[in-house]
Amino acid sequence: MGQILVRQLDDATITRLEIAARERNTSVExxxxxxxxxxxxxxxxxxxxxxxxxxxxxxxxxxxxxGKRPAWI
Structure with missing residues (x-):
């Protein structure tokens, strides 16, 4: 499975994501x-x-x- 790294997110964005995750009882990831x-x-x-x-x-x-045909085809 692939991975992605997102760089240069400002602190306010991270804070909003953390709050949203807490409110939804889930993780930022x-x-x-x-x-x-x-x-x-x-x-x-x-x-x-x-x-x-x-x-x-x-x-x-x-x-x-x-890379190959998706299952929905």
Whole structure:
């Protein structure tokens, strides 16, 4: 599983994240993970376009952005 390091967050941002995590009874890491996953999730339209593009060239290398076809295809 991949990792990411976010640098140069100001103290106020960290404080707000800590408060939000406490209020939700979770960790700052869990909040950050959820935000990143939400930002990286494909919309239905994006999934449809990706699927059409991949089906046009089934013998080509894996579609860009993915090492293999996702489970939802």
């Amino acid at each position: 869990a909040l950050a993970r959820a935000a990143i996953q939400a930002a990286a999730t494909l919309t239905a339209d994006e999934k449809s376009r990706w699927s059409v593009e991949c089906r046009r060239s089934p013998n080509a290398r894996p579609c860009r952005g993915f």
